[in-house]
Amino acid sequence: MEDNKIEERPVAWDTGIKKKQNLYTDEDLLRDKPKSESAEKRDEKRDRQREKKAKKAALSPQVAARNRARRRRALVYLIAVVAFAAIVFSSAMSLFNLQKEKREAQKELDAVHRKQEQLQAEYEAVDSDEYVEQAARSELHMIMPGETLYVVDKDDKATKPAVEATDGALRVK
Numbered sequence: 584m585e586d587n588k589i590e591e592r593p594v595a596w597d598t599g600i601k602k603k604q605n606l607y608t609d610e611d612l613l614r615d616k617p618k619s620e621s622a623e624k625r626d627e628k629r630d631r632q633r634e635k636k637a638k639k640a641a642l643s644p645q646v647a648a649r650n651r652a653r654r655r656r657a658l659v660y661l662i663a664v665v666a667f668a669a670i671v672f673s674s675a676m677s678l679f680n681l682q683k684e685k686r687e688a689q690k691e692l693d694a695v696h697r698k699q700e701q702l703q704a705e706y707e708a709v710d711s712d713e714y715v716e717q718a719a720r721s722e723l724h725m726i727m728p729g730e731t732l733y734v735v736d737k738d739d740k741a742t743k744p745a746v747e748a749t750d751g752a753l754r755v756k
Contacts, residue, residue, distance in 0.1 A: 708714055719725040726732045 724732065
């Protein structure tokens with residue numbers, strides 16, 4: 584026991600002289616030192632808290648049951664609030680995803696409308712008599728009655744009438 588109370592440590596190494604210092608344990612220091620007012624107040628407060636806890640432990644069974652019911656009710660409310668928050672969060676996320684899908688679908692719809700307008704303009708151009716006549720002349724080499732079709736031979740650069748149309752009949756020369 585005496586080993587715990589007094590401890591010897593060398594001090595002042597820089598002078599080369601070893602001095603021994605007596606060190607006391609915290610219990611020895613506290614036992615000899617008078618308590619200050621703040622320490623006394625702190626101790627009194629701790630004592631009051633301990634007494635309060637002891638009284639709570641000795642409560643009647645009805646009060647204990649009431650406290651358990653309150654804790655249970657608080658837990659149920661907490662679970663309800665957490666569940667409500669989870670539902671609101673998931674609803675918000677699905678709403679966000681639906682709005683994103685709606686924007687994408689609107690972009691696709693706009694692209695389809697542009698393509699439809701382009702095809703409608705092309706159809707109107709193809710449906711005209713001028714286009715049909717021009718396509719028949721350039722692609723099918725057709726001619727109107729009274730016209731002469733000239734074909735240029737790639738080998739012979741001279742032009743000569745190849746077909747003559749008269750009254751609905753074609754004559755090859």
